Amino acid sequence: MKQLSESVVQTVVRPRPQESHKGTFGRVLIVGGNAQFGGAAIMAASAAVYAGAGLVTVATDPVNRSALHARLPEAMIVPFNDRQALKAALAAATVIVIGPGLGTDEAALAILQTTLGGITPAQTLILDGSAITLVAEHQLPVEFQNVVWTPHQMEWQRLSGLAVKEQTVAANTKAAAAIAGTVIVKAHRTQIFSPTASYENTTGSAAMATGGSGDTLTGILAAFIAQFGYVDQTVCAAVYAHSAIADGLAATNYVVLPSMVIAALPHYMQRIAASGAQA
Ligand SMILES: NC(=O)C1=CN([C@@H]2O[C@H](COP(=O)(O)OP(=O)(O)OC[C@H]3O[C@@H](n4cnc5c(N)ncnc54)[C@H](OP(=O)(O)O)[C@@H]3O)[C@@H](O)[C@H]2O)[C@@H](O)CC1
Ligand SMILES: Nc1ncnc2c1ncn2[C@@H]1O[C@H](COP(=O)(O)OP(=O)(O)O)[C@@H](O)[C@H]1O
Numbered sequence: 001m002k003q004l005s006e007s008v009v010q011t012v013v014r015p016r017p018q019e020s021h022k023g024t025f026g027r028v029l030i031v032g033g034n035a036q037f038g039g040a041a042i043m044a045a046s047a048a049v050y051a052g053a054g055l056v057t058v059a060t061d062p063v064n065r066s067a068l069h070a071r072l073p074e075a076m077i078v079p080f081n082d083r084q085a086l087k088a089a090l091a092a093a094t095v096i097v098i099g100p101g102l103g104t105d106e107a108a109l110a111i112l113q114t115t116l117g118g119i120t121p122a123q124t125l126i127l128d129g130s131a132i133t134l135v136a137e138h139q140l141p142v143e144f145q146n147v148v149w150t151p152h153q154m155e156w157q158r159l160s161g162l163a164v165k166e167q168t169v170a171a172n173t174k175a176a177a178a179i180a181g182t183v184i185v186k187a188h189r190t191q192i193f194s195p196t197a198s199y200e201n202t203t204g205s206a207a208m209a210t211g212g213s214g215d216t217l218t219g220i221l222a223a224f225i226a227q228f229g230y231v232d233q234t235v236c237a238a239v240y241a242h243s244a245i246a247d248g249l250a251a252t253n254y255v256v257l258p259s260m261v262i263a264a265l266p267h268y269m270q271r272i273a274a275s276g277a278q279a
């Protein structure tokens, strides 16, 4: 397992090309946020905007409209129970995230099935939270090439069948190889299994153990892939950066809230891009 360091973020996060516009930096669609978990979709979308995605749309329960607009006017909104609107939003996206706060009821399952039916080979799909639980529960086939899974240990148990205590590197490697795409097993030291390599994160602390930290990682990951492409380095850079930002904040904060990490993203990325440009 390769140990991640800041150099992976320096390789990925480069100064923005000046000959550019919002479309240059990708279109992210976040599908999630039911009436109970609207905050998860708001945090994922906020992370995607602050990590530099050019355009971010949220397909969510209409009840979240005012809250999302108030927190994040940069985001566009589609009602996730409007199948035609969801399909149109899917077709327009570069990177699609499904799962943060989606829930696991019948309506959530239908939205997941519409989403899985609307993915094209050029797009990248990120499955998080409730979407992972639903795929595991209903044994849904997910066989696209560009797929990233972001389970925490219990979601990984549901998906892989490995109990949390059985989740050794060897067992995780074997289970991830049987699943399409890249698997990010989130824990104190998050492990990343791509089709060709595996990596261990070296950043992050208990200060991040707050609801919404994973939703935030998902948004960062989506924005990084939208801007820098779906390759191992991009995925590793997102995982490392998310926790490195939190480590910086944890030096002077007992807990690091997702919204604190989100607010710190542009400054962190500028520091990295500037240091890489000088190297
Ligand atoms: N503000 C919002 O809107 C928020 C909305 N959210 C959304 O809620 C939805 C449900 O997601 P979920 O993660 O909260 O619930 P679930 O999948 O049942 O997992 C929890 C169970 O697994 C266990 N567990 C064991 N190991 C673990 C580990 N390493 N990390 C975590 N858990 C671990 C754990 O054990 P315990 O805590 O009891 O010890 C418990 O039994 C999902 O859509 C998500 O996006 C959240 O993001 C929060 C903020
Ligand atoms: N003790 C810890 N040490 C390091 N990282 C942690 C710790 N607790 C949580 N995290 C990080 O916070 C995130 C939690 O993800 P997840 O459980 O999906 O959160 P949520 O669904 O509430 O947004 C992961 O990125 C995980 O690595």
Ligand SMILES: [Mg+2]
Pocket: 128, 129, 152, 214, 215
């Ligand atoms: Mg989660």
